[in-house]
Amino acid sequence: MDPLASLRDVDPTPFWLDSPEKPQPAPALVGATTCDLLVVGGGYTGLWTALVAKERDPSLDVVLVEADEAGGAASGRNGGFCEASLTHGLDNGIARWPDEIGLLERLGRENLQAMEDTLVRHGIDCDWERTGSLAVATEPYQLAALQEEAEAVARYGGTSVLLDGDAVRAEIDSPTFIGGLWNKDDVAMVNPARLAWGLKQACLALGVRIHEHTPALSLDEQGHTMGVRTPYGRITAHKVALATNAYPSLLRRHRPYTVPVYDYALMTEPLSEEQLASVGWRNRQGFADMTNQFHYVRLSADNRILWGGYDAVYHYNGRVRPEHDQRHESFATLARHFFTTFPQLEGVRFSHAWGGAIDTSTRFCVFFDTSHRGKVAYAAGYTGLGVGATRFGAEVMLDLLDGARTERTSLELVRRKPLPFPPEPIRSVGIGITTWSMARADLNEGRRNLWLRTLDRFGLGFGS
16 A cells, blocks of 8 residues: 555544543633733643642632643644653763763652642543653664663663563564663653643642633733733733743743754554554553654554654744644655554554644753743743653742742753754754754764764754
């Protein structure tokens, strides 16, 4: 079968958001209001910030505004890999914070467990499965990296199992897999939209005032308070947490530190029992391959396969537009790669195809800062592995707004920002060269050219 035939009846809607469980939007803000804490952004970072703030102090008056609907952007359309890592993986953390990585790994595991405890406490049903995840090798040169990663995981308190070709194919059967590393404890699979909707409901139950279809248009200081203008109203707040991530920040000096990158995914129709048995997958781990342009793959609750990643697309001047959510050449590439990996699933069709923007930073993970004499805090730059780290980001922002010196705020990861991206047109040229170089490295046994080695030396990066 031609792989493109699998896309014939595809729905251009994010699968997770295409659900009858989608809640009705909260009313837009009309008129003026005041609050103790204003949260701008209704994705995971904003929702966790509002929820944790109310759990810390139930008397706090918290308002959350969202330009669209809660969970409608990256938080409702990602792959649903909820990882303990706060640093976009252990390797990135070791490279950037070698003196703190042990502490960062511990805090990440504590954060993941706190998420699970919160879901239980508030009765949030989001198909949470603590399955762990597999890193799979598809080329011989990647096997040594698997061994090194296994040793690093053990050194910093994790639990992983190194798998040879037969063992990894016994877990998930693909003729392309020649080795794997199963991180057994530090990753959960989750329905991302249901997580966002559950957090929204928990916030409402605790008394958070949520206004959707209410974009924040401007931010200004008014003596001891901050003012935020919206299309039909104005909010005066003692403190503000900015959680807009891939979208332009209300703080212009914040904008050069992130760029929006488009990521794409396909979802199959539900597999039959025979089709699923042909793949195995009894332990339901998510997996990702080890190339620079990697795929991330997992099962849904109803046994569909989500197949995403590979392309990371930047648009000139960082434009975030609804029309960028569909990219047919990326969907065609993903379909071809799917059937190369799982030839036994020939004939399976894709039901949904979608994309969306994620925010990336030059260090590949979240960073923080404050402004207006500590009345405003922000977190951004998660780079595609933020499902778990957003709760940690919320805790840090609240610590910073309280002026508290905590184990979190003492981290170098929190105290220092990454290098900013250069302005256009240098930015687009640099990202284009980097993308080309990463693709070349994947075809050359992972060997990084002079351009990539130079970026490594200066702590710069670009990826998904």
